[in-house]
Amino acid sequence: MIIGAGLAGAKTAEALRDKGFDGHIVLAGDEADRPYERPPLSKDYLNGKADRDSVFVHDAAWYAEQDVDLRTDTVVTAIDRAAKRVEFADGDPVAYDKLVLATGSRPREFPGAGRDAAGAYYLRRLPDSDRLREMLKGANRIVLVGGGWIGLEVAAAARAAEVAVTVVEPGELPLITILGREVAQVFADLHTRHGVDLRTGVGVDRIEADGGSTATVYLDDGTSLEADAVVVGIGAIPNVELAERAGLTVENGVEVDAGLRTSDPDVFAVGDIANAENPALGRRIRVEHWANALNQPAVAAANALGGDERYERQPYFYSDQYELGMEYTGYADADDRVAIRGDTGKLEFLAFWLRDGRVVAGMNVNIWDQGDAIKELIGSGRVVDTARLTDPAIPLSEV
Ligand SMILES: Cc1cc2nc3c(=O)[nH]c(=O)nc-3n(C[C@H](O)[C@H](O)[C@H](O)COP(=O)(O)OP(=O)(O)OC[C@H]3O[C@@H](n4cnc5c(N)ncnc54)[C@H](O)[C@@H]3O)c2cc1C
Structure with missing residues (x-):
């Protein structure tokens, strides 16, 4: 069963x-x-x-x-x-x-007033995506509550549909608690370049949305945002x-x-x-x-069925936003040190998270032939030389 x-x-x-x-x-x-x-x-x-x-x-x-x-x-x-x-x-x-x-x-529900507002969208199920897709066809402006993975992907889809987007994220940068400042900044810049109005360091106090074509999002700094719809993506x-x-x-x-x-x-x-x-x-x-x-x-x-197997794979996830495609392997904490190999400006780079000199997580952005080498590096648990790790000329197996 x-x-x-x-x-x-x-x-x-x-x-x-x-x-x-x-x-x-x-x-x-x-x-x-x-x-x-x-x-x-x-x-x-x-x-x-x-x-x-x-x-x-x-x-x-x-x-x-x-x-x-x-x-x-x-x-x-x-x-x-x-x-x-x-x-x-x-x-x-x-x-x-x-x-x-x-x-x-x-989905985690918005904890403030307005969580049941008929016009607030959440995204988990196929009909939610259908409803969002329909909304994006007719909307001029939406507000996204939360700058996590789903919020940012919806922002990218909305911009592709030429809908104006404001993302409200209480953290200093979207994804900063997962990726750390340097890599989170890459995502913030990407969205800003695509015209997203990123409001960071401010939370949402309450939402008023009636399921029609107007919604108001009241921020906890006393300001408010008008939109056709509000999408809540807070985990x-x-x-x-x-x-x-x-x-x-x-x-x-x-x-x-x-x-x-x-x-x-x-x-x-x-x-x-x-x-x-x-x-x-x-x-x-x-x-x-x-x-x-x-x-x-x-x-x-x-x-x-009576076996004795263990699940030993490293955690892995991926995301696509505009021209950025990425994969992330491993498991890092926000305070792990970050080392970058490649050019963040060109959106072609590898990011590594290091703890005690060992790589505990790696992310490949628009580079698709290094996934196995990143896994091997994390799995080996060996202490690496950061200068070699960040030098694209040196194979990852030799850092
Ligand atoms: C919009 C979206 C985008 C995502 N994108 C990515 C991504 O890019 N990369 C990535 O790695 N992960 C992504 N994820 C996460 C990924 O989809 C989940 O990790 C995955 O769906 C988990 O699968 P699951 O089968 O454990 O749970 P679910 O997919 O949540 O399925 C569980 C099912 O059980 C049902 N259920 C619960 N309780 C009961 C009950 N009492 N009786 C009967 N049925 C019940 C639920 O309704 C649901 O249908 C995304 C998630 C969402 C919502």
């Missing part, structure tokens, strides 16, 4: 079949659509470059072909671990031998309530070991909700990355 029919849920079903499991698989999710990938919802699907069919994890026929009992529009309300049974808002309970939780995340919250009510250990997500087992050996957790022991880092991490949802299921499925 798999709860949550997003990427991680669908990949769990696929991995179980790939590994030869021929028993009953129920894949239950509360969305109307079959499992799809979310990254295009703020990128090519939003800006009209990718069509709807391209976002789905499997084609519609796959579920029947693989004998996966996909139940869409199905809300799981409880897990009875003693009886090994899952309960639904509608319909009969389903018994399980092994259970995989893949309930993902939901995500893991959907852990089911796990919590079932008595599983939940702390910043559902705690799992390196084999993705929860505190109950018959229950696994994968994707955005999994706060997983990471052997390479020597600590538990929870990341909201597409690659995790893609790759963790194979390990959970192997272990659900």
Whole structure:
């Protein structure tokens, strides 16, 4: 039984079949659509470059072909671990031998007045992206609350649609807590160059939006912004309530070991909700990355079938904004030192985050042949010579 029919849920079903499991698989999710990938919802699907069919994890026929009992529009309300049974808002309970939780995340709601304003847009699901896309066709000006990855990608899509954009970000720079000042500045400059009005160091006090064509965003410095629509992108919250009510250990997500087992050996957790022991880092991490949802299921499925595998991949994510495409591998803290190889001005560079002289994370911006070398460098844990690291003439294997 798999709860949550997003990427991680669908990949769990696929991995179980790939590994030869021929028993009953129920894949239950509360969305109307079959499992799809979310990254295009703020990128090519939003800006009209990718069509709807391209976002789905499997084609519609796959579920029947693989004998996966996909139940869409199905809300799981409880897990009875003693009886090994899952309960639904509608319909009969389903018994399980092994259970995989893949309930993902939901958008963090704007905490001030106006969070339910009909005109405030959030972006998580396919219909949200459809609604945003429609809005962008008719809007002249939007305000984005939050300058995180999704906010900045929506800003880029809006500028491509020639909509005026103001981004309100309480931090000193967008992404500064993730990337540090030097690299965050590259993103700020990119958006400013594309005409985005970046308001940093100021928060949003309240939103007034009626779902019509006017919205007002009141900032906490006493000023206000008028727009046709307001998009809120202030992070995500893991959907852990089911796990919590079932008595599983939940702390910043559902705690799992390196084999993705929860505190109950018959229950696994994968994707955005999994706060997983990471052997390479020597600590538990929870990341909201597409690659995790893609790759963790194979390990959970192997272990659900009696194996003993560990999820050891380095965290990885990517983003596309205007002419900038990037990949980020590893896991850095905001105060890790940054070293740059290449030309940030030309948007062709590698950035490395260093701790105790070792590379703990790397980002390739518009350079596409260094991904494996960056992974190797992080994985090796060796102390590097910063002068060599920042010299593009020296192969990364020799720094
Ligand atoms: C707009 C957008 C853009 C993104 N872009 C990137 C990117 O560029 N790069 C990157 O690395 N990551 C990106 N991400 C993050 C990435 O999409 C997530 O990490 C990934 O979707 C996690 O997959 P998941 O299957 O764990 O969870 P989800 O995709 O959230 O799927 C979980 C599913 O479970 C359902 N569910 C929850 N509770 C229940 C219940 N009780 N009963 C039934 N169903 C339930 C949810 O409704 C949902 O359908 C993006 C996310 C968004 C929203």
